[in-house]
Amino acid sequence: MNITPIKSIKDLPLEDNLFPGTAMCAGCGGLLALRHCLKALGEKTVIVNAAGCFTLLSIYPFTPFKGSWLYTAMASAPAGAQGVRDALDILIKKGRIKQDEDLKVVVLTGDGAAYDMGLSSTSGAIYRNLDFYYICYDNEAYGNTGFQWSGATPYASKTGTTPVGKFNPTGAEVSKKNLFEIWRSHKPPYLATISPAHQVDLFNKFKKAEEYKGPKLFISHSPCPPGWATDPSHSVKLAKLSVDTGIWALKEAIYGEVRHTLVPKKFKPVEEYLEGQGRFTHLFKPVRQEDTISKIQEMVNEYWKGVKE
Amino acid sequence: MAKEMLTGNAAAAWGVRLAEVDYIPAYPVTPQTEIIETIARWISNGDMDARFVTMDSEHSMITAAGAASAAGVRAFTASSSQGLLYGFEMLYTVAGWRVPLVMVNVSRGLSAPITLEPDHNDILAARDCGFLQIHCETCQEVLDSILIAYRIAEDEKILLPVFVNLDGFLLSFTREPVEIPLLDDVKKFLPAYTPKHAFFRSGKPMAQGVSVLGGPIYSYFKYQMHLAAMNGLAVYKEVCKEFENIFGRRYDTTDGYMLEDAEYVLIMMDSFSTLGKAAVKKAREKGIKAGLLRLRLLRPFPERDIMAAIKGKKAAAVLDQNISIGKGGILHSEIAGAMFNEKERPLLLSFIGGLGGKNISPVEFEFIFDTMINAEKTGVVPEPHLLYTEAEWKEMERVKKIAGKV
Numbered sequence: 001m002n003i004t005p006i007k008s009i010k011d012l013p014l015e016d017n018l019f020p021g022t023a024m025c026a027g028c029g030g031l032l033a034l035r036h037c038l039k040a041l042g043e044k045t046v047i048v049n050a051a052g053c054f055t056l057l058s059i060y061p062f063t064p065f066k067g068s069w070l071y072t073a074m075a076s077a078p079a080g081a082q083g084v085r086d087a088l089d090i091l092i093k094k095g096r097i098k099q100d101e102d103l104k105v106v107v108l109t110g111d112g113a114a115y116d117m118g119l120s121s122t123s124g125a126i127y128r129n130l131d132f133y134y135i136c137y138d139n140e141a142y143g144n145t146g147f148q149w150s151g152a153t154p155y156a157s158k159t160g161t162t163p164v165g166k167f168n169p170t171g172a173e174v175s176k177k178n179l180f181e182i183w184r185s186h187k188p189p190y191l192a193t194i195s196p197a198h199q200v201d202l203f204n205k206f207k208k209a210e211e212y213k214g215p216k217l218f219i220s221h222s223p224c225p226p227g228w229a230t231d232p233s234h235s236v237k238l239a240k241l242s243v244d245t246g247i248w249a250l251k252e253a254i255y256g257e258v259r260h261t262l263v264p265k266k267f268k269p270v271e272e273y274l275e276g277q278g279r280f281t282h283l284f285k286p287v288r289q290e291d292t293i294s295k296i297q298e299m300v301n302e303y304w305k306g307v308k309e
Numbered sequence: 310m311a312k313e314m315l316t317g318n319a320a321a322a323w324g325v326r327l328a329e330v331d332y333i334p335a336y337p338v339t340p341q342t343e344i345i346e347t348i349a350r351w352i353s354n355g356d357m358d359a360r361f362v363t364m365d366s367e368h369s370m371i372t373a374a375g376a377a378s379a380a381g382v383r384a385f386t387a388s389s390s391q392g393l394l395y396g397f398e399m400l401y402t403v404a405g406w407r408v409p410l411v412m413v414n415v416s417r418g419l420s421a422p423i424t425l426e427p428d429h430n431d432i433l434a435a436r437d438c439g440f441l442q443i444h445c446e447t448c449q450e451v452l453d454s455i456l457i458a459y460r461i462a463e464d465e466k467i468l469l470p471v472f473v474n475l476d477g478f479l480l481s482f483t484r485e486p487v488e489i490p491l492l493d494d495v496k497k498f499l500p501a502y503t504p505k506h507a508f509f510r511s512g513k514p515m516a517q518g519v520s521v522l523g524g525p526i527y528s529y530f531k532y533q534m535h536l537a538a539m540n541g542l543a544v545y546k547e548v549c550k551e552f553e554n555i556f557g558r559r560y561d562t563t564d565g566y567m568l569e570d571a572e573y574v575l576i577m578m579d580s581f582s583t584l585g586k587a588a589v590k591k592a593r594e595k596g597i598k599a600g601l602l603r604l605r606l607l608r609p610f611p612e613r614d615i616m617a618a619i620k621g622k623k624a625a626a627v628l629d630q631n632i633s634i635g636k637g638g639i640l641h642s643e644i645a646g647a648m649f650n651e652k653e654r655p656l657l658l659s660f661i662g663g664l665g666g667k668n669i670s671p672v673e674f675e676f677i678f679d680t681m682i683n684a685e686k687t688g689v690v691p692e693p694h695l696l697y698t699e700a701e702w703k704e705m706e707r708v709k710k711i712a713g714k715v
Contacts, residue, residue, distance in 0.1 A: 044511040063516040071518035079369030083376030101510040124365030
C-alpha cells in the first residue's frame with residue numbers, strides 16, 4: 001500500500017461531487033459526512049440508495065451529484081449494487097463499454113435500512129464479496145419519518161416510539177446494535193467508522209479502502225438536529241464530543257483485524273455529550289437520573305477497557 | 310426440425326439461453342428451481358456466456374435484476390408464489406424504472422394454507438404493477454414467449470418488464486415435444502440489447518428511480534406507464550407476426566378453440582386450458598356448440614379482442630383458477646367490466662376451480678356447460694360456483710374427522 005495519508009483539512013480536495021442546495025435539514029451531520037466521502041470517492045460513482053432521508057437528495061428533475069444515482073427500496077440497496085456492479089463487469093468483459101467508463105458502486109443508506117430492514121441484503125452482498133462501497137449515515141433512529149426507535153438508537157434516547165413517561169422514564173431500554181461487529185464477522189476487506197467532524201480520518205479511510213477489492217463499509221455517526229433536538233450549529237461540536245467522550249469509537253478493521261484510528265488522550269465525561277441534546281434531556285430534568293447516566297458512562301468505560309487490553 | 314422432450318421449466322431455460330441473456334440473479338423456490346439450476350449448469354459448462362448470482366431473497370433478486378437492467382444488460386429472473394410475494398415491492402419499483410426485465414413466474418397457490426400446487430393468485434396479485442403478462446398453455450409456448458417477451462419489453466414504445474407465466478407442476482414438470490429454434494434465427498428476431506434510455510457509465514451521469522414531489526409529476530409518470538402498456542397491444546401483434554414469419558408458430562392475444570361457431574364459450578388461462586379444450590371436444594360430440602377462449606396476453610388486457618371473440622355467443626363462463634377473497638373470480642370481474650358497455654353481449658357466468666392444483670374433472674366441465682345452457686334458457690344467471698366434486702367433499706369430510714374437527 002503506497003498511499004500517503006493526508007495530514008490536515010487543508011489537504012482535502014477542493015472539488016466537490018455533491019453540490020449544495022439539497023432538501024436536507026440544516027446542520028445534517030450525515031450530509032457533511034457524505035460530502036467528504038464523495039471528495040474521496042471522486043465523480044465516477046453510481047450511488048445506490050435505500051429509503052431514508054437521503055432519498056430526498058435526488059428529487060425530479062434535480063440531482064446534486066456529479067455521478068449517477070439509483071434509488072431502490074428500503075431493504076435492498078446492496079442487492080441493487082450487486083446488479084449494477086455485475087452489469088458493469090459484464091459490459092466491460094463483453095467489450096460493450098470501455099474500462100475507463102467504469103464506476104465505483106456506492107450504497108447509501110440510513111441506519112434504519114443498515115441496522116434493521118436491509119441487514120439480510122447487506123449480509124448477502126458482503127458474503128458474496130461484492131466489490132462496492134457502503135456508507136451508512138447513522139443518526140440513531142428512523143429520521144426521515146420523524147425520529148422513531150431503530151436498531152441504532154442508543155440506550156436512554158427518547159424517540160417517537162420510545163417516549164419518556166411515567167412508566168418509562170428511560171426512553172430506549174436497550175442499547176444500540178453493534179453493526180460494526182455484525183459486519184466484521186463477515187471479515188470484509190475494509191470496514192471503518194467515520195465522523196463528519198473528523199474529515200481527515202474519514203478521507204484517509206476511503207483512500208485506504210480503495211486499495212481493496214470487495215466490500216468496503218463505513219458507518220458515519222451523524223448528528224441530526226431535528227431528531228436529536230439540537231441546534232443545527234452544534235452538529236460538528238456534537239460529532240466531536242461523541243468521539244471525545246468515547247461514545248463513538250473511530251476505528252477500522254482490515255479483514256477483521258481491528259485498529260482504533262483515534263483514541264482520546266483524556267476521555268470527556270459522557271454527560272458533556274448527552275446534556276446538550278433534547279433526546280436526552282429527561283436524564284437531567286426535572287430530576288437527574290444518576291443511575292442511567294452512570295450506566296451509559298460504564299458502558300463506554302467497559303468498551304474502552306476492552307480496547308486497551 | 311427435430312423436437313426435444315422438455316419440461317416447461319427446461320423450455321423456459323432454453324428461452325433464456327437463446328435470448329443470450331447476460332445476467333441472472335436467482336433464488337430457489339418450488340416449482341421454479343429447475344429453471345435456474347438448468348441455467349446455472351449451462352453457464353458452468355460454458356454453454357451460456359452469462360453471469361449467475363444466487364441472491365439472499367427474492368426481494369434482493371428482483372432488485373438486482375432490475376438494477377442490472379437499469380445499468381444496461383439483458384437480465385432474467387424467475388420466481389413463484391411466496392417468492393413472488395416476498396419480492397412484491399420490487400415489482401412495482403422495477404416497472405417504474407422502465408427497464409425491460411423478463412421474469413418467469415411458475416404459478417403456485419399462496420399460503421396460508423401453504424401448498425406447492427398451482428393456481429393463479431400469485432401472478433394475478435402482480436396484475437397492477439406495470440409488468441406485462443403473457444400466459445402459457447404449452448412448453449413450446451413458454452420458450453417462444455420468452456423470446457417474444459424480450460422483444461416487447463425492449464421496444465422503445467414500451468420499455469416495461471414482462472412476466473411469462475406457466476403453471477407449476479402441470480406444465481413446469483410436464484415434458485412435451487418442443488422445437489428449439491436455431492440461434493441464428495433467434496438473433497434475426499431478437500437483436501442485441503442496446504439501451505438508449507437507461508444505463509450507468511462514467512462521463513454520462515444519470516439519476517434513475519428518483520423521487521418526485523407532488524401529484525402532477527407522479528400522475529404523469531404512472532400514466533406514461535399505462536400508455537406504454539397499452540402500446541403493447543399493437544406491438545405484441547407486430548412482434549408475433551414477425552415471430553410467425555421466422556418460426557412458423559402463430560400467437561395471438563387470445564387463443565380460440567372451436568370458437569367460430571360456438572354458442573357457449575368457456576374462458577380460461579394457462580395449462581388447465583388443455584383440459585378445457587378436451588371438455589369442449591367432448592361437449593361437441595354430445596351436440597353442444599361449445600368453444601374455448603384462452604387468455605394469453607393478460608396485461609395489457611386485450612379487451613377488444615376478447616369482446617370480438619365472444620360477441621354473438623349465447624353465454625360465456627369464466628373459469629377462474631384464483632379467488633379474490635370477498636369478491637370472487639378475478640378474470641370474471643375483468644371481463645364483466647369490459648362487457649358493460651357492449652350492446653350485444655352474452656350472459657356471463659362465473660366458476661372458480663382448480664385452486665391449489667385441484668383437478669377439474671370432465672364432470673365439472675359438463676356441469677359448466679349445462680349451467681350455461683340452463684342460464685341461457687331461463688335467462689337467469691346463477692351465483693358464482695366453486696367446482697368441487699362429491700368425492701372430493703367426502704374425502705374432505707374424512708380428513709376433517711382425522712383432524713378432530715367434526
